Amino acid sequence: MNNTAPLLLERDGPIATLRFNRPEALNAIDVPMANAFLAAVQTIAADPGVRAVVLCGNGKGFMAGGDLATLRANPVQGAIDILTPLNAALPLLAQMNAPVIAQVHGVAAGAGLSLLLMADYVLMAEGTRLNLAYINLGTSCDVGASWALPRVVGLRKALEIALLGEAFTADDALRLGLVNRVVPAAELETATAALAQRLAAGPTVAYGAMKRLMRESMDRTLPEQLAAEKEAFVRCADTEDFRAGVEAFHQRQPAHFAGR
Numbered sequence: 001m002n003n004t005a006p007l008l009l010e011r012d013g014p015i016a017t018l019r020f021n022r023p024e025a026l027n028a029i030d031v032p033m034a035n036a037f038l039a040a041v042q043t044i045a046a047d048p049g050v051r052a053v054v055l056c057g058n059g060k061g062f063m064a065g066g067d068l069a070t071l072r073a074n075p076v077q078g079a080i081d082i083l084t085p086l087n088a089a090l091p092l093l094a095q096m097n098a099p100v101i102a103q104v105h106g107v108a109a110g111a112g113l114s115l116l117l118m119a120d121y122v123l124m125a126e127g128t129r130l131n132l133a134y135i136n137l138g139t140s141c142d143v144g145a146s147w148a149l150p151r152v153v154g155l156r157k158a159l160e161i162a163l164l165g166e167a168f169t170a171d172d173a174l175r176l177g178l179v180n181r182v183v184p185a186a187e188l189e190t191a192t193a194a195l196a197q198r199l200a201a202g203p204t205v206a207y208g209a210m211k212r213l214m215r216e217s218m219d220r221t222l223p224e225q226l227a228a229e230k231e232a233f234v235r236c237a238d239t240e241d242f243r244a245g246v247e248a249f250h251q252r253q254p255a256h257f258a259g260r
Contacts, residue, residue: 006033008058009040014051014200016044016098023059029111030067031081038085045092051200053093054192055119056103057112065110065133066142083142086111090118090144094215097208099199103192105185109133114143117152120211121199122178123192125185128170130178135165151218152177203241209233 008019018040020027029037044050057063070078093100102119104112110133116122132149134141141149141162150158153176161168170182183191199207209232217225236242 005036006030007036007040009043014049015054015196016047016050016052017054017056018044020055020057020063023057025067026061026064026107027057027059027112028064028067029082029086030070031078033067034082034085038089041089041092044098045096050096050098051202051204052196053096053098053100054103054196055100055115056192057105059106061106061112062102062104062108062128063110063112063115064107065112079142086143093118095208095212097204097211099207099211101192101196101199103188104128104179105188110137111143114141114145114148117148117178118144121180121195123188123195124170124173124179124182125188126170126182127185128173128182129167130169130173131165131167132161133165135163203236203239203245205239205241206236209236 003021006020006022008017008021010017010019018037020029020033022028022030022033027033044053066079066082070082099120100118102116102122104116104122105125105128107129108116109129109131113130113132132141132145134145140146145162149161152158153161157176170179173179174182181191213225213228213232216228220228
């Protein structure tokens, strides 16, 4: 493994970890990292053996946003070159069956905050500082923030976070529903590993169906969503996970409840 690469793709059985690896720049995304991120996501999206994905960062923070050196050197082309591969990668993450966990510590700003919003589950270390930050640079947001943030916190709070550009804490993020759990920094990796192992052992096809149903629900009418639910349920019903789950549930129930 090239430990100087801007992004490291690691495998532990069914768990794939995408580790941002520019610690000297707080993992700010430059063009090589964006391209490496797309290549890694394409690799795991094509691998049915991947049953859980972890996003994390080396060094003192998860991610400080886009690389300002790149954007200062050539603002327009730099933005295009960073965002094009990121925009190709994010739908793949959202659509894959494997649940995506963001393991966040230190700082998550700009694109770092946007990226954690796109994960399915977020574990955050105590003491982490967050800031959407784009407005402080005189620009609008990217990496899916305008799609995800209103869905998570509601339009009014999303606009407040976006327009004021103020920093907030891990506890604030938990209260707003931006993260699932805040844990002591020393326990973050252990807690993430335990969650990833639990999810990797679960019904992967059902996870993928549930992810897509939830993410697409706000763009459908109720009849459309009901039809999508029916289609997904029938597809899951034709899996070994479903058959095993029904049998295990049946064995656990009292006779009067299980219909015996």
